[in-house]
Structures are given as structure tokens and as C-alpha cells.
Amino acid sequence: MAFWKRKKEDAYISLGLNRPPTAEEEAIAQQPDAQQERNLYAEPEGQEGFFDRFKQAVAATRESLSEKIESVVGGKRRIDASVLDQLEEALIGADIGVQTSLEIIEKARQQVNRNQLDDLYELKRLIKDELREILLATGRNRRQGTVASEAEVPLDIKPYILLIVGVNGVGKTTTIGKLAHRIKSEGNEVMICAADTFRAAANDQLAIWAERSGVPLIQQKPGTDPSAVLYDSIGAARARNADVLIVDTAGRLHTKTNLMQELEKMRRVAGRDIEGAPHEVLLIIDAVTGQNGLEQARHFTRAVPVTGLVLTKLDGTAKGGIVIAIAKELGIPIRYVGIGEKINDLVEFSPEAYIESLFD
Amino acid sequence: MFEALSDKLRKVLKDLRGQGRLTEAHIEAAMREIRIALLEADVNYQVVKSFVDRVKEKALGQEVIGTLAPAQQVVKTVYDEMVEMLGGTSTQLLFTRRTPNVVMMVGLQGSGKTTTTGKLAKLLAESQHRRPLLLSVDVYRPAARQQLSIIANAIGQRTFEAPDINDPLELCRQAVRECQLTGYDTLLIDTAGRLHIDQELMDELQQIKRETSPMEILFIADAMTGQDAVRSAQQFHEQVGVTGIILTKMEGDTRGGAALSIKEVTGQPIKFIGVGERYDAIEAFYPDRIAQRILGMGDVLSLIEKVQSEVDEDKARELQEKLARDKFSLEDFRDQLRQMKRLGSLDKLMDMLPSGLFGGMKMTSEQTAEIEQKLKLTEAIIDSMTPAERRDHEILNASRRKRIARGSGTSVQEVNQMVNEYTEMRRMMRMMTSGGLGGMLGGLGGGLPGFGGGRRRKATKRRKKKKKH
Ligand SMILES: Nc1nc2c(ncn2[C@@H]2O[C@H](COP(=O)(O)OP(=O)(O)OP(=O)(O)O)[C@@H](O)[C@H]2O)c(=O)[nH]1
Ligand SMILES: Nc1nc2c(ncn2[C@@H]2O[C@H](COP(=O)(O)OP(=O)(O)O)[C@@H](O)[C@H]2O)c(=O)[nH]1
Ligand SMILES: [Mg+2]
Ligand SMILES: [Mg+2]
Numbered sequence: 001m002a003f004w005k006r007k008k009e010d011a012y013i014s015l016g017l018n019r020p021p022t023a024e025e026e027a028i029a030q031q032p033d034a035q036q037e038r039n040l041y042a043e044p045e046g047q048e049g050f051f052d053r054f055k056q057a058v059a060a061t062r063e064s065l066s067e068k069i070e071s072v073v074g075g076k077r078r079i080d081a082s083v084l085d086q087l088e089e090a091l092i093g094a095d096i097g098v099q100t101s102l103e104i105i106e107k108a109r110q111q112v113n114r115n116q117l118d119d120l121y122e123l124k125r126l127i128k129d130e131l132r133e134i135l136l137a138t139g140r141n142r143r144q145g146t147v148a149s150e151a152e153v154p155l156d157i158k159p160y161i162l163l164i165v166g167v168n169g170v171g172k173t174t175t176i177g178k179l180a181h182r183i184k185s186e187g188n189e190v191m192i193c194a195a196d197t198f199r200a201a202a203n204d205q206l207a208i209w210a211e212r213s214g215v216p217l218i219q220q221k222p223g224t225d226p227s228a229v230l231y232d233s234i235g236a237a238r239a240r241n242a243d244v245l246i247v248d249t250a251g252r253l254h255t256k257t258n259l260m261q262e263l264e265k266m267r268r269v270a271g272r273d274i275e276g277a278p279h280e281v282l283l284i285i286d287a288v289t290g291q292n293g294l295e296q297a298r299h300f301t302r303a304v305p306v307t308g309l310v311l312t313k314l315d316g317t318a319k320g321g322i323v324i325a326i327a328k329e330l331g332i333p334i335r336y337v338g339i340g341e342k343i344n345d346l347v348e349f350s351p352e353a354y355i356e357s358l359f360d
Numbered sequence: 361m362f363e364a365l366s367d368k369l370r371k372v373l374k375d376l377r378g379q380g381r382l383t384e385a386h387i388e389a390a391m392r393e394i395r396i397a398l399l400e401a402d403v404n405y406q407v408v409k410s411f412v413d414r415v416k417e418k419a420l421g422q423e424v425i426g427t428l429a430p431a432q433q434v435v436k437t438v439y440d441e442m443v444e445m446l447g448g449t450s451t452q453l454l455f456t457r458r459t460p461n462v463v464m465m466v467g468l469q470g471s472g473k474t475t476t477t478g479k480l481a482k483l484l485a486e487s488q489h490r491r492p493l494l495l496s497v498d499v500y501r502p503a504a505r506q507q508l509s510i511i512a513n514a515i516g517q518r519t520f521e522a523p524d525i526n527d528p529l530e531l532c533r534q535a536v537r538e539c540q541l542t543g544y545d546t547l548l549i550d551t552a553g554r555l556h557i558d559q560e561l562m563d564e565l566q567q568i569k570r571e572t573s574p575m576e577i578l579f580i581a582d583a584m585t586g587q588d589a590v591r592s593a594q595q596f597h598e599q600v601g602v603t604g605i606i607l608t609k610m611e612g613d614t615r616g617g618a619a620l621s622i623k624e625v626t627g628q629p630i631k632f633i634g635v636g637e638r639y640d641a642i643e644a645f646y647p648d649r650i651a652q653r654i655l656g657m658g659d660v661l662s663l664i665e666k667v668q669s670e671v672d673e674d675k676a677r678e679l680q681e682k683l684a685r686d687k688f689s690l691e692d693f694r695d696q697l698r699q700m701k702r703l704g705s706l707d708k709l710m711d712m713l714p715s716g717l718f719g720g721m722k723m724t725s726e727q728t729a730e731i732e733q734k735l736k737l738t739e740a741i742i743d744s745m746t747p748a749e750r751r752d753h754e755i756l757n758a759s760r761r762k763r764i765a766r767g768s769g770t771s772v773q774e775v776n777q778m779v780n781e782y783t784e785m786r787r788m789m790r791m792m793t794s795g796g797l798g799g800m801l802g803g804l805g806g807g808l809p810g811f812g813g814g815r816r817r818k819a820t821k822r823r824k825k826k827k828k829h
Binding site for chain 1: 396399400401402404405468469470471472474500501502503504506507508509510511514555556557582584585586587588589591592609611612613614615617618637
């Protein structure tokens with residue numbers, strides 16, 4: 001049977017473990033929580049602040065594309081074959097993929113040959129534009145009824161169900177902890193469903209995140225059918241009148257058919273209970289992932305309607321370019337970026353900031 | 361989808377037929393394809409560069425061996441170089457008589473350290489008679505220590521537990537002492553995942569190393585890693601001195617080019633691969649298998665090797681000449697059928713070929729069974745002919761055909777069909793780009809009696825399906 005992991009109520013509102021609250025958290029704590037209307041995601045942080053954080057995290061340690069170009073070109077401003085070759089390497093080195101990289105470089109090459117492009121600055125702009133276009137197109141061409149940003153989340157669905165999926169070890173559980181915190185901070189009633197009943201200590205890990213974010217967790221014995229846990233969690237979320245239910249799933253390789261069917265079943269169970277559920281399915285991609293990421297996205301989208309990507313571990317040296325290939329082929333927008341292991345280390349994805357971070 | 365490298369090379373090197381040596385221009389073209397294939401397999405671009413340079417040097421001026429098509433020869437050169445590069449000294453874990461021998465697991469977050477610690481402990485205990493003690497010094501990730509405890513419990517091994525201590529170094533000290541007191545001969549230390557640029561945590565690893573003097577420091581890497589593999593591996597190696605590598609999540613469909621990148625920058629042997637979430641899902645590392653996988657070539661090379669050892673070179677050359685002069689008799693045809701049979705069942709043969717070889721066609725076992733049945737029939741028919749008939753099919757008139765049908769237990773229609781297919785095949789084989797193995801494989805694909813239209817229809821269906829998504 002399902003059971004509420006009932007702890008004393010104040011255990012849920014502790015923010016983080018063993019550390020004083022940050023200024024930001026203080027501010028959140030000060031906010032009146034008398035929000036009448038459910039406001040899942042309030043005004044995004046000031047663009048300035050976001051850009052800064054994003055760039056700080058992703059640009060600190062890298063040799064950027066720009067430096068690369070600069071070093072090839074040296075003093076000259078003219079573009080020659082070696083510049084293009086190096087650029088191609090830089091794109092490939094960011095895991096954007098051979099095909100996409102070659103296409104972008106080929107476009108540039110044609111323009112150079114037609115003498116429409118002879119300036120390094122122009123060349124950079126062309127490549128940025130190409131990349132930006134791929135990322136922006138996902139917003140325009142997405143499946144009907146799916147959400148491409150927090151601002152679009154409909155406010156009349158309750159509980160709003162987020163299903164988190166991905167291969168093993170990419171950062172699903174951690175992202176859920178961060179998301180729970182983020183959504184709750186906006187004044188929503190959030191709950192977490194522990195549907196990873198497979199991995200050792202998966203529940204315990206998630207329970208600690210639930211505690212950190214001050215959010216109740218629904219869990220069952222290890223080995224339980226994840227769909228059963230999900231079903232119970234939806235009931236519990238209803239009973240508690242929760243706004244949002246976030247569902248953790250076990251990591252699974254996309255090549256395992258039975259495990260992908262298990263995900264399909266979870267989708268069916270959610271959809272039978274609540275119309276349109278799961279309302280968002282976020283596929284987590286680790287920034288170190290190579291070309292296999294595209295294969296992952298292809299398979300996961302076949303099993304469940306993936307609405308967005310979360311790119312994790314962007315605080316390392318990997319650039320996560322495979323999300324560009326995924327966006328290009330499957331039109332899935334990137335929603336969030338993970339930039340560390342702490343509860344606040346999740347930011348909304350911005351195509352501008354991401355592309356700039358590759359270049360500056 | 362990924363087109364097998366051998367296919368691409370075949371296209372690039374088509375016009376090489378008849379020339380004795382691989383020329384610079386051919387090599388250039390081939391290297392372009394190899395570069396792309398390696399990049400698509402996630403080999404780091406810098407590693408690709410040096411690799412391709414080495415292969416180029418070896419391939420240039422090579423003589424084209426009789427039985428191998430030029431494309432296959434280049435593939436073989438690439439393959440040999442890669443196997444050599446991936447291979448290394450001892451893939452066994454090294455142990456001394458000291459107590460305890462310490463094995464340290466290091467790597468990025470989520471790469472599989474904790475699970476692999478469990479797998480190794482199980483392996484060492486069950487097949488190497490060692491007594492392992494497991495220790496988690498991951499005091500950072502939520503429930504990381506619990507995870508290792510649960511795993512140890514599941515495999516019937518023990519963890520060192522000291523829930524009140526949160527200092528990794530102190531944990532190491534106490535666990536080492538515990539080993540010495542109670543006779544555990546191996547201490548497996550599972551460390552927290554960390555970024556190679558997190559200096560504080562990299563320092564922590566150095567301290568653990570100083571404290572425990574490990575025999576082995578294993579770098580655990582996710583097989584799906586892309587271009588960044590070189591940076592993390594290099595940093596871990598420079599800072600703590602890795603002695604071996606374990607690639608996890610290899611049971612998926614990743615090409616695993618990271619193996620090459622990591623090997624190149626650390627120079628350390630890849631000792632094991634992880635092939636599943638269960639604690640027995642760990643295997644020894646075989647350079648040849650991974651090389652084939654990176655190159656996307658199924659087992660085509662073992663097939664090449666097999667053909668090379670089975671097929672007498674002189675005979676192959678003779679056959680080639682006969683084909684060229686249109687003297688390929690039914691006698692020769694039967695020889696070839698028999699030779700094929702020696703290579704194994706058709707099923708197995710097909711399995712050994714990369715999926716792209718015949719444009720992505722794959723036969724069901726019923727289809728191969730049908731074909732094998734037909735081949736048997738063909739052999740029976742030829743057996744029932746006189747030597748003169750085998751040498752020259754033109755003399756096969758109606759009465760001879762009737763006699764052959766009776767002798768082989770077939771119908772005249774079947775004999776007619778077989779003879780028609782043989783002449784058709786002869787025509788096609790003459791047009792084949794190259795003799796030798798290329799011809800044989802080509803023959804398998806397009807011309808042998810029994811490889812009828814059914815399969816081709818199936819292939820078009822598949823192609824259509826592919827377009828949809
Ligand atoms: N540096 C960094 N580490 C992260 C980030 N997100 C997650 N991690 C770490 O990655 C590791 C795996 O994260 P988990 O959240 O357990 O991943 P998971 O996908 O739930 O893993 P499984 O459930 O085992 O498949 C943990 O050590 C996390 O702390 C990130 O944005 N940056
Ligand atoms: N499919 C698969 N999953 C693996 C393998 N090795 C580890 N994992 C999974 O990868 C995830 C992270 O593994 P874990 O051992 O916790 O990694 P750590 O963070 O490096 O300690 C878990 O979900 C494991 O079950 C493997 O060989 N194959
Ligand atoms: Mg998890
Ligand atoms: Mg671990």
C-alpha cells in the first residue's frame with residue numbers, strides 16, 4: 001500500500017541542509033504566500049542576472065569558439081579554408097555532430113566562395129544565426145498543446161504532471177529536487193512521486209531532495225510497479241489539492257524495449273486519470289553525452305511525448321551540443337540547464353545565452 | 361542511420377580495381393570517410409587526427425592483396441591500427457600480498473562508480489577468491505553511502521559502516537585498519553563523482569591516494585561520452601594517476617568512440633566494460649570487439665579473416681581469372697558452394713556482415729533457411745550432372761535435363777530454373793567491381809540462386825518505413 005512519508009510539517013520547509021538560507025531564499029521566505037491564483041512560474045529572473053549566471057557557469061573554463069577562431073586567424077581578417085576547417089572542428093568538438101556541423105560550415109563556405117562573406121565578424125554572426133535559428137524553430141514548430149516555456153504553462157490544470165525521463169546517471173533525481181524547489185518558491189503546492197523503484201537507494205536519495213525543497217514525497221517499497229506508485233501519487237496529489245506533481249523515473253537505456261514499455265504504461269496510467277497528463281515530459285541529457293544523445297531522444301520520444309529537454313552538468317567542460325542536433329531533428333525545445341549540484345543550480349534555457357556562451 | 365564504413369570505402373575506392381598499389385589520392389579519399397566515421401562514433405577530433413595520420417602512413421604504398429578488395433584492405437589497416445591502440449598490457453587487476461590491496465574508483469558524476477564497485481567486489485569474491493571490503497567515501501551525494509550498502513547486501517559482501525564520520529580521509533584510515541584487523545585482503549573505495557575542474561575535490565582524491573596507496577585507481581567512464589572524454593580523462597590521469605579504465609553502459613547502442621579517446625590520452629588499459637544494471641553485468645574488455653563496434657562493421661573482419669584462411673589464395677585467383685574470361689563453370693560454382701558451406705551456416709554468415717552491407721537488408725531465419733534449402737537443391741542438381749555437363753552448361757538439352765531432374769529428385773522446372781539462375785549469376789559476377797572476396801560477397805548479395813526478389817521487396821519496404829520518422 002501507498003503511504004505518505006509523513007514527517008513533521010516543519011521538516012518540509014527547511015531550505016537546504018546544514019547551511020543558512022541564501023539571500024535569495026530569505027527573500028522568497030519573506031514573500032506573502034497568499035497568492036490566490038496559481039502561478040506556476042512567476043516572472044522569470046531579470047535577463048541580466050540569468051545571463052550572468054549562465055555564462056559564469058558555462059564560460060569559466062573553456063576555450064571558446066571565439067578564442068579558437070581568433071587563434072586561427074591571428075591578425076588577418078580574411079577568411080580562408082583553414083579558418084573554416086578549424087570552425088568545423090570547434091563545432092564538432094562541442095558535440096553538435098558531424099552532419100549538423102558540416103551543414104553549417106558548408107553554408108558559410110558557399111557564401112565565402114560567392115564573396116558574400118569575407119569578414120570574420122560576419123562569419124561568426126552567420127554561424128550564430130544558424131544555431132539560433134535551429135533553437136528558435138523548436139518553439140515555433142512544436143507539437144500543439146505543448147509548453148515551450150514556463151510562461152506558457154496553463155493555470156487551470158491541477159495537478160499538473162511533470163514526468164522526468166532519461167538514461168542512467170544523467171541527473172534526473174537532482175533536477176527534480178531543483179525543480180521542486182523552483183516551482184514551490186513561486187508559491188505552488190508541489191509533490192514528488194518516487195517512481196524509480198529499481199535503483200539501490202533511489203528513494204532515499206529523492207527523500208533527501210524532497211526534504212531540502214520542503215515538498216512531500218510519495219513512495220512505495222523498492223520493486224513496486226512504477227505505474228502503481230504513479231497512480232497512488234496522483235490520488236494523493238488530488239487529495240492534497242496539489243498544483244504540481246513531479247515524477248522521478250528509473251534511469252533506463254533507450255535500447256531496452258521492456259523498460260521503454262514501462263514508460264509507455266506510466267504515460268497511459270497518468271492519461272487515464274487526468275486528461276492530457278503527463279503535461280510535460282522532460283528528457284534529461286547529460287552535457288557530456290556524445291552522438292548517442294540523438295538516439296536517446298529518438299527512442300524516448302517514441303515511447304512518451306517528450307515536450308522538452310534539460311541539459312545537465314553544464315558546469316563542467318562539456319558543451320552539450322548534441323541538444324542542437326536533437327532540436328534540429330526532433331524539434332524539441334530545451335527548457336532548463338543544470339549548472340551544479342546545489343538546489344539553486346538550475347536555470348531556464350536561453351538560446352541567446354547558450355550560443356553566446358559558446359562564442360565568448 | 362550510420363552507414364557502415366566498409367560500404368563508404370567501397371564507394372570511394374571503386375575505381376581502384378586493377379591497380380597494384382593504393383595511391384595518395386585514394387588514401388586521401390578513404391581517410392575523409394574514416395575521419396567522418398570516427399567522429400560520428402564520438403572519437404575526439406584531435407585523436408581522430410593523429411589516428412588518421414598513422415593509418416595513412418601505413419596504408420600508403422601498400423600492395424593490394426589478391427583476395428581483398430581495396431576497400432576491405434583499407435578497413436583492415438584501420439582496424440588493425442585501432443585494435444593495437446585499444447589493446448594494452450594486463451587487463452587483470454594487479455594485487456600484491458599486502459593487506460589490504462586498495463582499489464580506488466574515480467570519475468565524473470553518474471558515470472557508474474558505485475554500481476561498478478559492487479560488480480567488481482562480486483567478481484573478485486566469486487571468481488578470484490578475494491575477500492573484499494567496500495567503502496563509500498561519497499559524503500556529498502544524497503544517499504550515496506546507502507546505495508553502496510544496499511548493493512553490498514545484494515551481492516553478499518560487506519561495507520565499512522561509520523555513519524557518524526563524514527570525513528573521507530578518516531573513513532579511509534578506519535577502513536584500512538578494519539581490513540588489517542579482520543583479514544579483508546581488498547578494499548574497494550567508491551569515491552564521490554566530481555568534475556575534473558573542481559580543484560578542491562581533485563585535491564581530495566590526491567589525499568585519499570596518499571593515505572591508502574592504492575594498487576589500482578580505476579577511471580570509470582560512461583561509454584556514451586562524447587568529445588569531452590579527453591579532457592576529463594586527461595585531468596583525472598594527470599592529477600591522480602589512473603591505472604586502468606572501465607567503460608560502463610556498453611550494452612546500449614553507443615559506438616563507444618570515447619574508448620579510443622580515453623585510451624589515447626591516458627595510455628592506460630581498459631580493463632572491464634559494464635553491460636547492465638545487474639551486479640553480474642561486467643565483462644572483460646576485448647579490443648577487437650570495440651574496434652569493430654566503433655567502425656560499425658559487425659563482424660565483417662572475422663569474416664574476412666575466415667575467408668582468408670579458408671580460401672586457398674591460388675584457387676581464388678584462378679576463380680577470378682575464370683570469371684573474367686567467362687569460364688566460370690558449374691563445376692567451379694559447386695566448388696564455391698562447398699567453400700561457402702565450410703564457412704558456416706548462412707545464418708551465421710549473414711550475422712557476421714554489417715547491416716549496411718546489402719543496403720541494410722537483414723534476413724529472417726525463415727528466409728535464410730529457405731535459401732539454404734535452395735542451395736542444397738542446387739548442389740544436388742549439379743551432383744547429378746556428368747563432368748562434361750558441369751564444364752559446359754550449353755550442352756544441357758531437354759533429355760539431359762530430364763535425366764538430371766530424376767537423378768537429383770527434382771523437377772525439370774527446377775533444373776531449368778537453376779541453370780537460368782546460374783547463367784544470370786555468371787553475367788552479374790563478371791560485372792562485379794572486383795574479384796576475390798568482393799566478388800564472393802557480391803555474389804552472396806545479388807546473384808546466387810535463391811536470393812530471389814522477395815528479399816529485395818522487403819528492403820524497399822524498410823527503406824520506406826525509415827523515411828517516416
Ligand atoms: N556537476 C553537476 N553534477 C550534477 C548535475 N546534475 C546532477 N549532477 C550529479 O550527477 C550525478 C547523478 O545524478 P542523479 O540525479 O542521481 O541522476 P539520475 O539520472 O537520477 O541517476 P539514476 O537515477 O541513477 O539513473 C549525481 O552525482 C548528481 O549530483 C549538474 O548540473 N552538474
Ligand atoms: N544500463 C547501465 N546502467 C549502469 C551501468 N553501470 C551503472 N549504471 C547505472 O548508472 C546510474 C549511475 O550509477 P552509479 O553507480 O550511481 O554512478 P556514480 O554516480 O558514478 O556512483 C545508475 O542508475 C546505475 O544503475 C551499466 O553498465 N549499464
Ligand atoms: Mg535517479
Ligand atoms: Mg556513486
